[in-house]
Amino acid sequence: MKHILKYVTILTCFFFYSPITMAQDISDFKWKNRVLLLVDTELNSENIKQQIKVFEGLHDAFQERDIIYFIITSKGSYDSDKQLLNLKGLETYYHKDFSGLILLGKDGGIKLKTPFIVTAKTIISLIDSMPMRQSEMNSPRSIKLQ
Template structure:
């Protein structure tokens, strides 16, 4: 994966969405990223950070989908054990989902919203509202 140190900084703070592909020019990868860019508010609400892992290297795409150009990371490229597609890592550092491209953002959000930690976050946010 991306350097474990890079991903470890998100533990207990953010969920990680990995977009895994052979290269940055892959049409399925680009379509997935475009779909996510349209959902910036939803990404932010769920504390999602997005990384792209390719044979060309690892790239950070932003905390809420705002990055137009991927930021290169030091570390390993695409992990061999994962096929091209989307991997969701929870705040606890465990894999929650692995699916081939394309994955509808709504499906990702529904999965996250069903998680106990996210449900607790949503309940806390309701209590914090005036």
């Protein structure tokens, strides 16, 4: 019984402490992910809803490009499941009156900063044109076995 409790505790820790929930600062994603910041006044604003709708069906494309997104409002930062985070360092990327999408490259730099709504094609095309992404596409680890 003690062993079962021990394993359940360990599995619970892994389940609740994903890399996103463990991250405390936006810079924790540098060199690991391309980050989309969806910035608006409210978590469930029409702009946020429409932008997230654009992302539907893009799970594989986002995963292949190491894309994650966060929702940023005046009340806080949220992950893609709309769970409240305490993500620091976001204030360097936008002013409080900005509403729109910000794309951060793996180097942490702003690659796109534009009002809502941004098409999936715009995001994917921009990322695929970046030198780091070109290198990723040409690396042996990205070649899929047939």
